[in-house]
Amino acid sequence: VEMDSIQSTTSWRVGTVQHADQRSGAIQADSSQDFATFISDACAELGGIPPSGTRVAFRLTGEAGEAFAEEVVPEDVDFLGTMGQGGRGVGSIKLDGCDDRLSVLPICCAAFGEVFPAPGTAVKFKIVMDATSGLPRADYVRPQPVEKGGKGASRPEPMQLEKAPEGMSTGATFTGTVTSLKESFGFIAPDSSPEEMFFMPKSCRGFGHMLPPIGTRVSYEVVQDEKTGRPRAENIYPEAGGDGAAGALLGTGTTGTISATGAKFGFIMQDHDSSKMFILPMSCTAFGGCIPPVGTRVFYDVVEDGKTGRPRAENVQPMDSSGLVMALGAPALAKGGPSHPKTPRPSSARSVPAMAALPWSGAKGGQAPPSAWEFEEERCGVICQQGDKFGFILQDSGEKMFVMPAACASFGSVIPPEGTRVTFKVVMDGKTGRPRAEDVQDEGRSGVISQTGEKYGFILQDSGESMFVMPAACASFGSVIPPEGTRVTFRVVPDGKTGRPRAEDVQPEPVMAPRWSGKGDGKSLGKDMDEERAGVIFQSGEKYGFILQDSGEKMFVMPAACTSFGSVIPPEGTRVTFHIVPDGKTGRPRAEDVQPEPVLAARRFGKGDGQKGMDGRSAPY
Structure with a gap:
């Protein structure tokens, strides 16, 4: 043949x-x-x-x-x-x-x-x-x-749908060895059954939801899959006492910087004595089961490795430059050596962070962590860091929230591009016990109809990019693309035929009353809405930026508001004037009509006090 x-x-x-x-x-x-x-x-x-x-x-x-x-x-x-x-x-x-x-x-x-x-x-x-x-x-x-x-039994x-292998009741804990891997699934050879057990990355909680290497000894539970009815492995962790299993807890609240990274192991330069601490990818669940890049600031526990008996890092979490654990709950403890409680950890226990001894991030004066309703409320923000394994959302409150691809199902389980406005909920991570973003959705977009036709048109988004639109997406306008200049809101979906993005659910943009969600009481926002403000561009990006106002507060700005600069946010350091408007979609204040600040003849920085001829505004610096 x-x-x-x-x-x-x-x-x-x-x-x-x-x-x-x-x-x-x-x-x-x-x-x-x-x-x-x-x-x-x-x-x-x-x-x-x-x-x-x-x-x-x-x-x-x-x-x-x-x-x-x-x-x-x-x-x-x-x-x-x-x-x-x-x-x-x-x-x-x-x-x-x-x-x-x-x-x-x-x-x-x-x-x-x-x-x-x-x-x-x-x-x-x-x-x-x-x-x-x-x-x-x-x-x-x-x-x-x-x-x-016997012979002749029907197949x-x-x-x-298969039943759980004989002798392997669902809910019990079993051990076995990973025998084969594919891109999105693998199989475990159980110690107690000849039938291999199917598993998926989402079940590998002890490995950062990543498939562990072939040959890895694991413990797991058997569950009946809700969709298929077949048995599969769930809650997969390193086998107690096996390769990489954690033993005694040697210290908590340790900080340092990633100094070497590799596919299988790396090292942390510890803050308290500049010594190196060994680290494994499976200890970095907050980074998607991968050792973070060299130079990354981290916060971690120190445990005794179940196989070698040597100390290594566990529960590795990201930190920002101020020493706070980024959106994961606990600020780093003061620099110094790790505590040594010498509290033995049961060899079968799964590694969890010692959260009880740590104050809540964002809490003042030892306040309690957020209540249940605060975790259930929907939050908004913009993607500020995107990666294959993890990323961060800059919340409208100014804080960063950790996010993983699995939480972005509406984006195809991929973290959306930087600058994307999203809504999300906050959940406590089942492995780390710290908050992270979940159910990440496109917040919805807004823009103005820039081209209209019988069969298709385009929307100029507030981000400055054009978006294709068809009449069928404009049901609120009688399935006709509205006139050029019409302000609209819409969602972005992949076209069922071409796979390319297009606008869907096009609606007239609502005229919303001003709503304040930042610092302060916001009482002055309405009466000062028409007042011209001044400031300096201190963050400039392709999709969004910020103006540092002369009052010292930050103001969000988008390229579409910078028509005098070619619909591009001007370079950092540029002096500008602008007005504040409530965003038609979010209701939050943002800069509009951004203009280069005129050079005032009365402004002088030479001899004298410089007060003569000033317009009454206090100098910003």
Whole structure:
């Protein structure tokens, strides 16, 4: 059999949900630019429409331009089939219950020694999209479990939901070894069962929600997946006493600077004696399970390593330049050596921060941490730092809040670009016990219609960028793009056909009364709204910036308010005048009509007191 004669003949595909609402959605298959639409009836295995960013397998029907997704299931679902004849380097598997066939490579048959099992062998496998051919193929091929009852016992139907392996009741704690890894899932070989246990990154709480390396000894619980009904591992941690397990707690409240970083370990230069402290990626859950860059200021505990007996850093958290743990709850203790309570930590205990001894960040005079309602309220801010593993939101209150990609499901589980306005809620992290952002959403955008037509138009956003818009998105205007110059608010969604961003839910911008949410009582905001202010640009960015007013307060500014500077925030240090307006979307004050400050003839900085001819304003410096 020639190698190229064995090709997949199946309509199954794997891809990512790019758009989803209450009734329908769109999936983009891997290795393809086309989209397949689906409705909720096609998602019975998922219990409804999955959110954007969900990885799924599905059966493709229809033609290009009118493609539909049927039988949408989780990407990690096991398919059942029978081995067919193999060729030179390529084999085939026939799916049970239909005539579909998938190609398979020897390397995907690790459970059979990376050789094809005999024709007729019952196997279970995953479906992936081949990066070279762009076609589906079988991956992670394993033998099907033999049911009790001897020869002739019936095999499960295709995609039949599996039960927990015998002897492994759900809820109990088990141990095992990580045996194989894929991009978004892996398998554990249990010590008490021959059946491998499936797991996903989100279950690896002890590893910063990252897949631990092959060979890692772990402890875990078995749960029944709510969507698929199949067993999977949950609450995965390093095995007590195994590689990297934490022993006795040697000290808390230690501070330092990352001095060396690598994929498997690094070092912290400690503040109290300039000595080096060993650090592992799994101790950096606040950084997504990765050692942060050299120069990063951190706050951490010191523990005795369960394997080597030597001290190492644990519960590593970011700090800002002022010595505060950034948006995670506790200010750093005074510089000095770590405390040494020598309190033994049970070898089976999971590492948790010693929060009881630490005051709350932002609290004054030993105030208690925020109450439950403060954590439930929605907050607003702007993305000020974006990374693959973590980032920060600059809240409207001026404080920074830690955020991870998993909290940004509405952005495809990727932290949005710097400058993006977002809303979010604050939750206590289950691992660290410290607050972080959750349920991060696009706050919504505003702008002015800059081009209108019968079939499409453009909105000039307040950020200075243009956004494509179609009449169907303008239901509030009778499904017609409103006239040029109209102020509007809108959301940004990926187009179901092109995948490119476009405006959706276009609404007339409401005229809101001034609302103050910063420092002070804000009583003077309304009466002074029309008063011209002056200040100096002290932070300039592509999407937003700040003006340091002569009064000493900061004022938010966007490029669209700087038309005199070409709709670009002028360089830092530029003297400007401006007015304050309430933002049409948020109701919060921002700068508008930003102009270069005129050079006043009366202003002099030579001899004398400089008061003659002054306009009555106090000098800013």
